[in-house]
Amino acid sequence: MELFLNILLLIAATITANIIYALFSQIPLAFYQIALGFLLSWLPQFNNFTLNPELFFLLIIAPLMFNEGQNTSYLSLRKNMKSIFSLAIVLAILTIVIVGWFLNWVWSALPLALAFCLAAIITPTDAVAVSSITANFEVPPKVMETLETESLFNDASGLVALNLALAAFSTGKFSVISSSENFLVVFVGGVVVGLILGIVLVVVQTFFQRHLFDAAAITLPFNVMAPFLVYLVAEECHLSGILAVVAAGIVHGIYKKRLRLTSTTNQVVLTTTWDILSSLLNGFVFVLLGVTLPRNMIDLAQASSLHFSVLLWSAVALYIIMILLRFVWAWGRMVKLPAANATERWRNSWVLSLSGVHGTITLAMAFSLPLVVRQHLLPFRTDLIFVAETVIVLSLLVPTFLLPHLLDRQKDAFTIHEFNRVLTQMVDYAINKLRSNDHQNSVALNHVITLLNTQRGHHEHANLRKVAHLFQRTQSLEVAIINDYALNNQVSRENARRYNFKQLANLRRVIANPWLRFKLWWRVIRLIFSKKRKIVWAQRQQQQQPPNADYTQDAQRMENWGYHAVMKYLRRIRTKANRSEIHVVRQYYELRHHRIQQSVTEDENERELLIEAFQYEYYFVQHAVQTERMSPELVSALNEKISTDQFVYMTSDD
Template sequence: MDTVFLILLLLAAVVVANIISGKFNKIPIAFIQIAAGLILSFIPIYKHFELEPEVFLLVIISVLMFNDGQHTSLSRLTHQFGTTFSLSVELAIISILVVGFLTHSLISGMPLALAFALGAIITPTDAVAVSSITSNMLVPTEVMGTLENESLFNDASGIVALNLATAAAITGKFSLLNGIGNFVYVFFGGIILGGILGAIIVSIRFRLINIHVDTPSVMVPFTLLTPFIVYLIAEAMGVSGILAVVVTGLMHGIQQDRLRLTSSRLQIVMTSTWQIVSSILNGIVFVLLGLSLPRVIIDLHNRNTGSTFILLGLGILLYIIMTALRYLWTVLDFARIRAWDKKEKRANSLIMALSGVHGTITLAMAFSLPLKLNNQSFPYRTDIIFVAAVVILTSMLVPTFILPLLLPQQTSKYSEKELSTAKIQMVDNAIVTLQTRHGQDVNASQVINILDGQRVVEGHIDKAKLNIIFDNCFELEQQTIAIMLKNDEISELNADLYMRVARRTIVQYQQSGWQRFKMIIKFNFFEKFSPSKKARKRRRTFHQMKHYQNDNRSEMIKRNRQMWQQMAVTEKKPFEKVTSYLNQSLINDSENSREINLVRRAYDERHRRLTSSFVENYNFKDNQNELLIEAFQQENNYIQSKIATKEFSTELGSALYEQISTDQLVYLQSVNEE
């Protein structure tokens, strides 16, 4: 139970760090996660916390490497294979050897095998960390692609080298010839086995799709289990489990187009799941670094007052040497990066060198070192973890300050207002087309309501203004229902039921927990003790109906259906009043169009669900799907024509295309689930 509690606290720290990062997005999230770990280190229960080294390789590294593999472009990898191999294997081996011999000469007490283990740990680069640092900068496409390919395979090279160095430290024996032979067997054996297992697993996925067993509850766990299964099989056969996992991930990436035969719902769930898992695992590693640093420093200080400063200097020196090696390796064309002239070549080489950021994999490898060696504490484990931490932090701090001086800031080719205006024009065009082709068809009307929801463009929402608009709409509904009740257009029961639905809409869209709480109290506490005789009578009638329904199940279903059919009729006039108010507000108050459109979207969605639930046409959903597809195709055609006539820039068109793809997945799935 204690272990579960400790892990839950780690997850909570990651979540809090992610929240803070959203508010301070100029600070790399890794630093915030490390700070969260430092805070956790003051909690007494973490005083002797240790995560088993095997857990890092199996649960963290294998999963992250599989995810990197399945998101790697094979065409780009093939095109840059020579450069990728040179950086991820040749340069990695040279870096390990240089770091190993230098460390052994500076710290004579450290065995050469452990010095090589340190080199293997701090060699891998992290393209994800680079992306977080350069998110607002224009990194040359060729450089960024090279970094991503390199990080995928030099991680594997480092892990293979680490395993060999650790084995040599444990046995006390090392033969250069045997070491090379083992490296070749473990490295290429992992690649071959990963290809075989990847082909088998992908074929199983296709088989599940073909027999229609492709629900998220089956496919998502199946995919999540894949890296664990592949890693364990590869390790059992004595080859690199990490390389096998990487290649299996690549196989999934290659077949991704065919795997999209699955439902849109599955694609959304699968993508979201992997994003969340990857984010959490990366976050946990950095939180653990912050959690472990105080204890590591205390241990070093207790052992030798000068060792901390010596290792700090060693970590900075090793970073400088590895950065210089990366620069020389690319500028001397051992790894070719396309450039127009020598000036651009030197600039790209410098960016490549500074972008050699070390992150999650380096840290996870350091933590994966065994706790014991021949029934004694693993020698220099604390030293290696500390040096690795220094290298990671230095490699992240240096480019954070220097790269902005070398790279131009990323600027959008279109403004947020242009995107909003273009999207509204696109939706209006699709709506007019549907109205022209299908007239007042009920399916077309429902689809038009859905398309109206596309008008909302993501961005800053003024919560106070949003709440005022919702409150005005609710007050308008109350007034309309009161007039309808007074004119005997509806019954008291229908009026009461409708206002319950209206209150739920307001509560659902309140922007904070405190606002929701106030609304719930207002609607449930004060009205519960309302002195109004009519209100008490409506409540009494409503509760009598509930008791009657509980006594007779079949009658309940029939009565319930009739009640909600009447609700759809009751909702028509208030919805028209609210829609008219919001349309007029858009004309008179264009500055708050984002908030008004968001409210419109909420009411359109509620109206669509109320009305579409009781249409007796069995082909209703299919017809809606066809019309939605037609509408989205019209939107794509509209964008294409605007780009062709130069009215939309290519960048603006790409942004609109991306939003259409997302909306298409969400809306089609929404219709199918109703």
């Protein structure tokens, strides 16, 4: 139970960091996550908090690496294969060797095998952490692509090297030939197992995709379970589980791209699920870093202030060595980077070296160090974890201060004002084209025009709290009106109860604020169950009641009574101060009223008109590209807006 509560607090801190970052994006997200983890570290339950390393790799690292593989372009991998081999294998091994020997030289008490363990831990880079640090800067696309593909495979290099170093420490023996053979078997074997299992899982998902109309409920669990299954199988075969999930992820990414148009609903669900899951897991790791780092620092400082300072300076020295190695590697053209001249090559080489940010894998590998080796406690374990954590923090801090001097700030391809202006023109164009076609069904046409108007940019910002209070009053008014009619036996009391609760549930989904939702629910429930509670629970009273009419007919009548009462009320209280809030509430009731009142034929006419309107909008954007100077990003945003609205409407079943 305590472990569950701790994990719940870590997740809550991750979500809180995301909220703060959404409001103040000037500081990289990782720092908010670390800061909130630091605050959690002072809670009593985190004094001796530990997480099983095997579970950490299985539950956090495996899905993260699988998702990175899914989002990696196969063509990009083929094109950058030489750079991947150079950075993720050759440079990674060279860094481990040089850093390990240096660490053993400056820290003679540390066994050579453990020095190599630490070197293997701090070598892997983290593309997600890089993206967080460079979010507001213009990183050359080729450099960013190289960093992302490197991080997929140097993780495995670090993990294999760590296992070899731990084996050497536990046995006291080390063979270059044997270790090299073992490295190749584990590395290549992990890739092969991942490809095979990835293909098998894809075949199963494809089968369900093609034979079931709605396969999302099957393919989504399959896709989410894939990294755990692949990782466990590869580890059972004593191969690289990380490389296996990366390979399986790449196979799934190819499958996803090929089915992009044949399974739209599935792709939307899968993409959204993985975006949320990966964001949560990455944030979880950095919050965990914030939780563990202060405690390690306090423990080490209490043991010996001299030892603490030595560890701190050792971490700084190791970080500088890795930065210089990456710079020399890039400057010496061991990796292909865009460079029109020497100045650009110098800049891109420094960007590549400084962007070697360490994060998720490094922390996971540090936690994976065993507590006991050969029936003895692993010496210097806390020291090694502290050095690894310090390197992570340095790799986040240094680029944050130095990259702004090397890179230009990212400029928005378009402003919100520009997007709203073109969006308004697009909607006006579609509405005018619909009106000029002289459609006979004016009711359906008017409703489509109302729907199209909701696409416009929000020039006036409504106060959400005021909107929620307005909804409370209008819903209370509607309940009171319907209860009166039910008391007069003009509708079935059971249908009145059903209708009131259904509209209350629909309205609660509209209001995002949980406290306001609860207040709305409580206020309306009290009204329903107060002096007129007999409307809800009375069965057969002595007075004559109408037969239990068809619910659809009663619902239409109750909708008319409630709608007209609410519209009259909104017109009466409308002022300049609440104009925006009244507009939001009125639009909700107008759309709901039309949906309940319309017939099947009207619904089909409306759908046809709306599809026609979307085609006009696509045409407007295409024509505007040829006549106006619009950025590709703005065009893409407009097309995405149209396609998203079209998808939401066509899949709506309200």
